[in-house]
Each structure stands twice: as C-alpha cells, then as structure tokens.
Amino acid sequence: MPDGSAGAAGADIPAGKGQRVTAVQQIYAELRAQIVDLVLPPGASISKKDIADRFGVSQTPVREALILLEEEGLVDIFPQSRTVVSYIDVQSAREAHVLRRSVEVEIARILAGKITEIELIDLRAILQRQNAFLKSGDLAAFSAADNDLHRRMYELADLAGLWDIVRARRAHLDRLRNLHLPSKGKARSILREHRRIIDCLELKDPDAAERAVREHLRGTVSATGEIRAHFPEYFG
Numbered sequence: 001m002p003d004g005s006a007g008a009a010g011a012d013i014p015a016g017k018g019q020r021v022t023a024v025q026q027i028y029a030e031l032r033a034q035i036v037d038l039v040l041p042p043g044a045s046i047s048k049k050d051i052a053d054r055f056g057v058s059q060t061p062v063r064e065a066l067i068l069l070e071e072e073g074l075v076d077i078f079p080q081s082r083t084v085v086s087y088i089d090v091q092s093a094r095e096a097h098v099l100r101r102s103v104e105v106e107i108a109r110i111l112a113g114k115i116t117e118i119e120l121i122d123l124r125a126i127l128q129r130q131n132a133f134l135k136s137g138d139l140a141a142f143s144a145a146d147n148d149l150h151r152r153m154y155e156l157a158d159l160a161g162l163w164d165i166v167r168a169r170r171a172h173l174d175r176l177r178n179l180h181l182p183s184k185g186k187a188r189s190i191l192r193e194h195r196r197i198i199d200c201l202e203l204k205d206p207d208a209a210e211r212a213v214r215e216h217l218r219g220t221v222s223a224t225g226e227i228r229a230h231f232p233e234y235f236g
Helices: 003-010 017-036 048-055 059-071 090-114 117-136 139-156 161-169 171-180 186-202 206-222 224-230
Strands: 075-078 082-085
Touching: 017 048, 017 059, 017 171, 048 059, 059 075, 090 139, 090 161, 090 171, 090 186, 090 206, 090 224, 117 139, 117 186, 139 161, 139 186, 171 206, 171 224, 186 206, 206 224
Parallel strands: none
Antiparallel strands: 075 082
16 A cells, blocks of 8 residues: 555544544555565564554554454464564464355355356456466466455355455465465466366356365365475464
C-alpha cells in the first residue's frame, strides 16, 4: 500500500469510530498478507511505532490489528516487551487442510451436478490467467489466481460465505503453501490438477470431481516433512 494512501486513510481517526475501524482493517489486512506471503517471516519483530508511522495513525489501531492477528495465531505478543511473527503451526495447518478439503469436496460434488457452460468458461479463463502468470515467472500473481479460482467455485456453489471462514483458518496452511510453491514442478502440477477438476465438472461426474479435489489438496500437507527440512527456521 502506498505511504500516501495509508496516511490519508488514518490521519483523522479520532474524529470518528468508522475511520478508526477502517484503519484497523487496513493495518490488519496488510500485515496478514505480509505474514502469509512470508515477507514478514516467522520470528520477525514487529514495531508498533514503525507501523503507526507508516500509516499515519496512533499506536491504538496498530495494537488492535495485532490482537486480531494474535487470535489467528500469526503473531505472539509479549506485553511490555515485543511482538514477533509466530512460527508455522503444523497442527493448525493440518486442521485447516481438513476443513478446506471437507468444504471443497462438497463444492465439487455440487458443481458437478449444476455447472453451466458459461460458468465453465469462467473457470477456464481464470486457469488461463494462472498459466500466463506461471509463464512470466510471477508466482505471487499465480498464487492470487489460484485463490481466485477456488473462490469462484465457492461462489458458483452458492457457498461464498464459507470462503472467509475457511480463509480465516488457513493462514498457517497458506504459509506452508507459499514455501512449497517454488519447488520444481509444483506450480505446473497445480495447473494440471486445476484443469483436471474443471474437466471432471464438465463431465458432470461428482465422484471424479471429488477425487480430483482430494488429490489437488493433499500435495502441500503431504510434503510438510520435506518443507520443514528445507526451512527449519520457520517452524517452532
């Protein structure tokens, strides 16, 4: 977020509660994205003063944003001392994986029974964008398109409200995914798996669609040991 826009967003916070809440949401969203994307790696210190200065706000909304992140297990707050980015919690990642798999298997079965040609075209267009990002070497945009594809499936299944619930629980899983994504062949395998899921939806085969989703979602969790061996400093 540009410094100018951050400062403008929070400059008059005391004048109205709505502005203060907006500042909290903005700070929370930016810090969460930096933690999940590993821009702020596990163990990194977070300075409330530096964040407040960057956003042009007092430390109060910063403190509130950090409390929200602590509730997600993404930061550890040591009162009167320091705040640090938490280490990746493998158990939390596994629980998020089970939750996500349960929801998305059901979504696949729903869509296999009702998806339209126009909706399939929509999903394939996202897949094409993801492929283009991979070819250009933009893994951040590739990952964002990955989320777009899955979010769109939630919407098409009329279960959009579950996206935020699952997302709120999967921060540790997403950090694992971001460590795994640069591995040789991983991004290409994701594209193949996405294509397979969409093909099964087009065939209107709920059992095949379920199998494709299960196979797609198992990759990162099954590689946790390997990821941990490569990045031991990211795990507690």
